[in-house]
Amino acid sequence: xxxxxxxxxxxxxxxxxxxxxxxxxxxxxxxxxxxxxxxxxxxxxxxxxxxxxxxxxxxxxxxxxxxxxxxxxxxxxxxxxxxxxxxxxxxxxxxxxxxxxxxxxxxxxxxxxxxxxxxxxxxxxxxxxxxxxxxxxxxxxxxxxxxxxxxxxxxxxxxxxxxxxxxxxxxxxxxxxxxxxxxxxxxxxxxxxxxxxxxxxxxxxxxxxxxxxxxxxxxxxxxxxxxxxxxxxxxxxxxxxxxxxxxxxxxxxxxxxxxxxxxxxxxxxxxxxxxxxxxxxxxxxxxxxxxxxxxxxxxxxxxxxxxxxxxxxx
Amino acid sequence: xxxxxxxxxxxxxxxxxxxxxxxxxxxxxxxxxxxxxxxxxxxxxxxxxxxxxxxxxxxxxxxxxxxxxxxxxxxxxxxxxxxxxxxxxxxxxxxxxxxxxxxxxxxxxxxxxxxxxxxxxxxxxxxxxxxxxxxxxxxxxxxxxxxxxxxxxxxxxxxxxxxxxxxxxxxxxxxxxxxxxxxxxxxxxxxxxxxxxxxxxxxxxxxxxxxxxxxxxxxxxxxxxxxxxxxxxxxxxxxxxxxxxxxxxxxxxxxxxxxxxxxxxxxxxxxxxxxxxxxxxxxxxxxxxxxxxxxxxxxxxxxxxxxxxxx
Numbered sequence: 001x002x003x004x005x006x007x008x009x010x011x012x013x014x015x016x017x018x019x020x021x022x023x024x025x026x027x028x029x030x031x032x033x034x035x036x037x038x039x040x041x042x043x044x045x046x047x048x049x050x051x052x053x054x055x056x057x058x059x060x061x062x063x064x065x066x067x068x069x070x071x072x073x074x075x076x077x078x079x080x081x082x083x084x085x086x087x088x089x090x091x092x093x094x095x096x097x098x099x100x101x102x103x104x105x106x107x108x109x110x111x112x113x114x115x116x117x118x119x120x121x122x123x124x125x126x127x128x129x130x131x132x133x134x135x136x137x138x139x140x141x142x143x144x145x146x147x148x149x150x151x152x153x154x155x156x157x158x159x160x161x162x163x164x165x166x167x168x169x170x171x172x173x174x175x176x177x178x179x180x181x182x183x184x185x186x187x188x189x190x191x192x193x194x195x196x197x198x199x200x201x202x203x204x205x206x207x208x209x210x211x212x213x214x215x216x217x218x219x220x221x222x223x224x225x226x227x228x229x230x231x232x233x234x235x236x237x238x239x240x241x242x243x244x245x246x247x248x249x250x251x252x253x254x255x256x257x258x259x260x261x262x263x264x265x266x267x268x269x270x271x272x273x274x275x276x277x278x279x280x281x282x283x284x285x286x287x288x289x290x291x292x293x294x295x296x297x298x299x300x301x302x303x304x305x306x307x308x309x310x311x312x313x314x
Numbered sequence: 315x316x317x318x319x320x321x322x323x324x325x326x327x328x329x330x331x332x333x334x335x336x337x338x339x340x341x342x343x344x345x346x347x348x349x350x351x352x353x354x355x356x357x358x359x360x361x362x363x364x365x366x367x368x369x370x371x372x373x374x375x376x377x378x379x380x381x382x383x384x385x386x387x388x389x390x391x392x393x394x395x396x397x398x399x400x401x402x403x404x405x406x407x408x409x410x411x412x413x414x415x416x417x418x419x420x421x422x423x424x425x426x427x428x429x430x431x432x433x434x435x436x437x438x439x440x441x442x443x444x445x446x447x448x449x450x451x452x453x454x455x456x457x458x459x460x461x462x463x464x465x466x467x468x469x470x471x472x473x474x475x476x477x478x479x480x481x482x483x484x485x486x487x488x489x490x491x492x493x494x495x496x497x498x499x500x501x502x503x504x505x506x507x508x509x510x511x512x513x514x515x516x517x518x519x520x521x522x523x524x525x526x527x528x529x530x531x532x533x534x535x536x537x538x539x540x541x542x543x544x545x546x547x548x549x550x551x552x553x554x555x556x557x558x559x560x561x562x563x564x565x566x567x568x569x570x571x572x573x574x575x576x577x578x579x580x581x582x583x584x585x586x587x588x589x590x591x592x593x594x595x596x597x598x599x600x601x602x603x604x605x606x607x608x609x610x611x612x613x614x615x616x617x618x619x620x621x622x623x624x625x
Binding site: 249290 | 552586
């Protein structure tokens with residue numbers, strides 16, 4: 001059954017991925033006017049127009065261009081950066097781990113904050129604690145991350161003469177410093193996700209707490225701790241798993257901002273630099289990697305969800 | 315992704331607002347909304363203030379947004395300058411008032427454009443179903459798989475920065491997310507007998523969609539729009555912060571936090587504080603109002619966010 005569901009889900013994911021790759025491919029060709037002329041005017045990326053066209057593969061029919069591009073991408077060749085002149089795949093290999101570390105720390109904090117606050121909010125529904133938690137969650141969804149990042153860098157520097165390091169520390173040089181540098185940006189990046197997770201945990205738990213079997217557990221005289229943590233929470237947290245799929249896309253968006261503010265050399269920062277340099281092969285490569293990540297993570301999340309909750313395998 | 319439906323009793327007054335009635339009736343409805351959803355009402359008041367600021371900026375702001383006041387560089391907030399001045403002697407309060415214009419223009423234009431597109435896609439998709447629906451849903455899936463900042467920055471890299479391009483690229487993403495919700499609402503409406511009756515009377519597809527389905531999914535559209543607005547404002551400010559929003563000297567709250575002013579924030583923290591508070595307050599207001607409207611008009615949408623655009 002689960003295998004059948006997996007293939008069914010895969011059948012949905014693959015066309016989406018193909019369409020996404022077409023969108024990425026079309027990006028460069030959306031430019032009003034001649035992209036090559038524009039690029040030649042702004043940056044000295046090649047000797048003449050024809051050389052530039054050949055370099056971008058723009059001198060062949062459009063469908064040939066697509067299949068050649070996607071075919072190469074499948075074997076890990078994403079072209080060459082126009083700016084650094086190095087293979088895009090090689091550049092990404094050095095930067096993806098930084099973004100993954102940042103994203104993992106963010107998701108860690110999101111769960112650490114979101115789930116317990118959601119539980120308290122649900123079991124103390126309509127009390128002061130609940131209102132504070134819910135208001136805090138809406139606030140968490142409202143405060144822009146780049147502002148929090150700015151304040152965290154600026155304010156302590158003024159009032160405590162201390163500011164977080166914006167110099168990247170490599171794992172090999174200083175393992176402790178490497179790990180700790182992700183804590184602050186990861187925490188800030190995780191706040192919005194924590195708010196979403198808190199809200200979902202709360203509504204789900206409230207739903208479960210109204211179920212008959214929970215009432216039975218209460219009437220057997222079990223303690224609140226056992227009823228909530230043992231009987232209710234497992235069922236309530238299943239849908240929360242699905243949020244993680246959505247959060248991956250959100251966290252990847254956030255890396256663009258937080259890597260720029262905190263000087264982390266990850267994929268988001270790389271994209272930002274590539275955009276200001278109009279380095280199209282890099283922009284395409286990053287988009288392709290990012291969208292594939294999101295589609296694959298969502299596929300896995302759905303399969304895990306189906307495994308945890310057999311009811312949804314329709 | 316499953317929508318998590320929470321049972322809820324629709325408030326009895328939810329229909330009152332849609333029925334034609336006098337001023338008195340409208341006022342009673344507003345008063346009842348304020349009593350039952352105080353936070354939603356607070357949000358509405360803040361949004362009203364934002365709109366007033368945007369429309370009457372010339373009259374409200376003591377200075378122009380690009381006016382350099384001689385001898386008033388980096389002044390802290392005080393009697394002369396309510397929120398202080400920046401590194402090129404401009405009044406921050408005035409710039410925030412004018413910045414409301416950018417916020418309002420971008421967010422409302424985006425939500426309008428996005429939802430018109432979403433309604434066209436969502437209603438046709440839910441009405442015709444079949445292969446067309448499957449194909450459209452795969453395209454929507456693909457758009458939604460992109461982290462919003464990644465794809466929008468890439469689009470802007472190609473199209474160039476500027477307000478119009480920000481609106482266009484944001485509305486495509488808004489449309490993708492909203493079309494999903496409108497499609498599922500349409501699927502429910504199509505099952506009604508009055509659709510069958512209209513068809514029996516010889517109404518064409520276009521007429522059925524415009525006259526019979528659209529009015530019945532309008533409440534849903536209003537709710538997802540109001541929930542989505544906060545996210546759009548955050549996205550616009552993030553793009554402006556990264557330098558791809560509305561170009562200077564026009565003030566956007568996001569761009570006030572970036573650029574050359576950043577180095578001066580260490581000696582003038584008020585430059586960093588006020589624009590952020592403005593963004594947070596307005597987004598908070600839209601989120602509160604959106605949540606309240608959703609509870610009132612469409613409790614089924616609970617647990618979903620109108621737009622995929624958040625932060």
